[in-house]
Ligand SMILES: [Zn+2]
C-alpha cells in the first residue's frame with residue numbers, strides 16, 4: 369500500500385493570506401500546507417490496484433497536478449466541513465480520463481450535506497450547461513465494507529459536536545478532525561503500522577486535538593509510525609519536529625509512506 373499526503377494544513381491552508389508569522393513566511397517547503405487529504409493505492413491481489421482518495425479538498429485540482437493523480441476509484445469522506453469537500457467538482461476530469469463513475473462513501477449526515485451543497489451533481493435536471501461530476505453515492509454506517517475486494521473499516525469519533533469517520537485500510541488508519549475517540553473505536557486501531565492523526569496546534573481547541581493531546585492518544589494507539597496532520601501556522605515544521613517523541617513525526621504535503 370502506498371499512501372501520499374496531498375495536504376496537511378488546516379482549513380485556511382498555510383501560508384494564510386496576508387500573514388507574516390514564521391510558518392507563513394518560512395522557506396521550508398514542509399511549511400506549505402494545502403488542505404488535508406490523502407491518496408491511497410493498494411493492491412488487494414486484483415489485476416488493477418485500488419485507488420482511494422480521502423476527502424475532496426478545495427485544493428484537489430492542484431493536488432492531482434502536483435502528485436500526478438489521474439485515476440480514482442472511490443472517495444471516502446470523513447465529514448462535510450468545507451475544507452474536506454469543496455474539490456468535488458474536479459472529479460469531472462477523473463470521469464473523462466477513465467470513462468467511469470467515481471464511487472463516493474459517506475455517513476448519513478455527510479451524504480445529506482454533500483447532496484445539499486452540490487445539488488447540481490445529484491439533481492442534474494436543474495442544472496443547465498457545464499460539466500457535472502459523474503458520481504455514485506453510498507451511504508455508510510460503522511459496519512466495515514468492501515471496495516473491489518479491499519476491506520474498509522470506518523472509525524467513528526467526535527470533532528466537537530460533529531460525528532466524523534476515520535478509516536482503517538489494512539494496517540493504515542487516517543483520523544483527521546478529531547478531539548475525542550470513544551473507547552469502542554480504540555479496539556479497531558490495534559496493531560497499526562501507520563497512523564495519520566489530527567494535531568491542530570499547541571493551544572487547546574474545542575474541536576481538534578492539540579499537539580500534546582495527539583501525542584497522548586497516539587501513544588495509546590501505539591502504531592509503529594504516527595504522522596500528525598491538519599496543522600495551523602502555529603506549527604513550524606523544523607521546530608516542532610525536534611520536540612516530538614520517537615515514532616511520531618509531522619506529515620507534510622507530498623509525504624509518501626509505503627506499507
Ligand atoms: Zn501565519
Ligand SMILES: [Zn+2]
Pocket residue numbers: 447449527545
Ligand atoms: Zn472539520
Ligand SMILES: [Zn+2]
Pocket residue numbers: 378379404449451452545598
Ligand atoms: Zn478540517
